[in-house]
Amino acid sequence: MSGGDPYELLGVKRDASQKEIQAAYRRRAKKSHPDLNPGNKLAEQDFKDLSAAYEILRDEEKRDRFDRGEINATGAEKPQRRYYRDFADAGTDPGAYENSAGFADLGADDIFTQFFSQRGRKDFRTRGADVRYSMEIDFLDAVNGGTRQVTLPHGKALDIRIPPGARDGQTLRLRGKGGAGEGGAQTGDALIELHVRVHPFYRREGDDIRFDLPISLTEAVLGGKIRVPTPAGPVVANVPENSSSGRTLRLKGKGVARRNGGRGDVFATLKIVLPEKPDPDLKAFVTGWTAGKSYNPRQAMGV
Template sequence: MAQNDWVSKDYYGDLGVSSKASQDEIKKAYRKIARENHPDAKPGDTAAEDRFKKAAEAYDVLGDEKERKEYDQFKAAVGSGGFGGFGRSGGPGFPGGFRQTQSDFDVSDLFGDRSGGGFSEDGGLGDIFGGLFNRGGGARGAARPTRGADVETEITLDFAEAAKGTTIPIQLTGEAPCNNCHGSGSRSGNPSTCGECSGTGFTSENRGAFGFSAPCSRCGGTGQVITDPCPHCSGTGTVNRTRSITVRIPSGVIDGQKVRLAGQGEAGPNGKPAGDLFVTVHVRPDRVFNRSGDDLEVTVPVSFAELALGDTITVPTLDAPVRVKVPAGTPDGRTLRVRGRGVPKRGGEAGDLLVTVQVTVPKNLDAAATSALRTYAQAERDSGFDPRADWAGSKRK
């Protein structure tokens, strides 16, 4: 992100710390926010994902002492000293008791949107603000990015891979560190200190009653210049190439969830930190299993005899099959719970396996089976069992 984009940012507020916070306090605040709002911890929560991204962006700047110093200087210039102060009654921005009334003051005059304004200097204050914020016809160039671009990609996993977690290799094409100069952009690997800003990344300028601090136009706010550019990357420190990385997908991801890999995005220019990689996971449906949170659901076909007499059946899981006891007299459609054989959770635990039994009726019976079943049916009637006893009456109530 360029320094001129810092105007609208409140990185201290995004991390919930004061501008006097120590580096250790900043790190702790970032880790707490990242842990609580990580896409893995709150899948599908867009508000948490936005908070997570804001905290990551803030930490990229405030977590680096040099970047933090530049950010503080820039915000101080924008917030007070850089713009003096616009007062309607002789403020620091208008010395000598100058008064500007509401009727003849238009903020558009400041940015050169109107011609003939009384505040023009070489085309109006739009030239001044344009140089600082890269607006209008300002002569200053935009500050260079402080990190590489984020990258988004997608992968598709089988149901079991998503539930248990896996590692998968992917190929990405984009900006990567130059192998020749190791990302510095310098043939010798040693960029020089910028003589324009003495390595601070900022220059000061006075125009009439206004004083401005802006990113150095020569080094783009980095404080360094490349005097011996690398021939392979033309001094940028990055080259476009295809690289292969291994992505670790944690257990329990759901369809559409994003996994963030910090620092695996595109390389930053001239040794700046890389961006992040966001992997959107798609999950193929399974013909046997469904999920309900961390619980694994499976419907098992059984016979009437197994339910009536009770039995022990074999049920598949994500790993080895398990034996499940079906109590005698179990009704069709009942769900049996097997603890700890569901989807793995963080910390080594797992959800449960929910086994729903469903009677399957045979389509063809041989003579012996038919005779035996008729004998049973008669015995059932003789015992007084009526599966529809009180059924019609209960339906009318």
């Protein structure tokens, strides 16, 4: 993310409701989505920035922390500055040993004496600590799998393999990438919790994908072949003649990737969309269409 203010990126006020934030994200993300702008790096970056901004504002806790200045626009912690007066006000020497684990009765010399006496023992071995991280990934990376490079706090870059079909909240374990062990003991692991960004129009249900597929009135009436975007790539599907909004097309094997090589299905629900600008010819035709005037699609509802 470029680090810009998430409110400004989404074009919403700071007191915007969650509904307003979601609507703004979907409206803007649709214009810059990579599937609709193949090869356009600028649009791809815009989409990533919008998704990152939405991740901050859709999570009430993250949003509150950003508003308080505790995290930045990428979601990273901001360092909390402490001054000498903070210790002075608390009556504490800033160089003194502090903890809340019940060691107040032990002097610093006692603690370090015990520690180093243990370190001096040949059999003192302690496995390195596991280190936890949080990583946001794009919806399609979770669906299809992929690789992301991350830089750990100590500066080392790691290539993270995202397994096909990864889920929100799933934790990846990178063995031997955590804290160093003591006395030659085993290194700890890095645990990376995945957080999947919301997609502008795809919705995941298990290994299946659902979304609304806009079609023209001509395509609905006459039917025909149309290109349909799927997580596995665009495919050609057949719209049956005289299709109404709400009819669902099933595209087998184009959904969420599985580790065994298979995939779930895609369910595209047709939605008839008229041109934004009224068409005089279409209006004239419907005005003179006698059968259309007598047809009541709500008759089954008793109205």
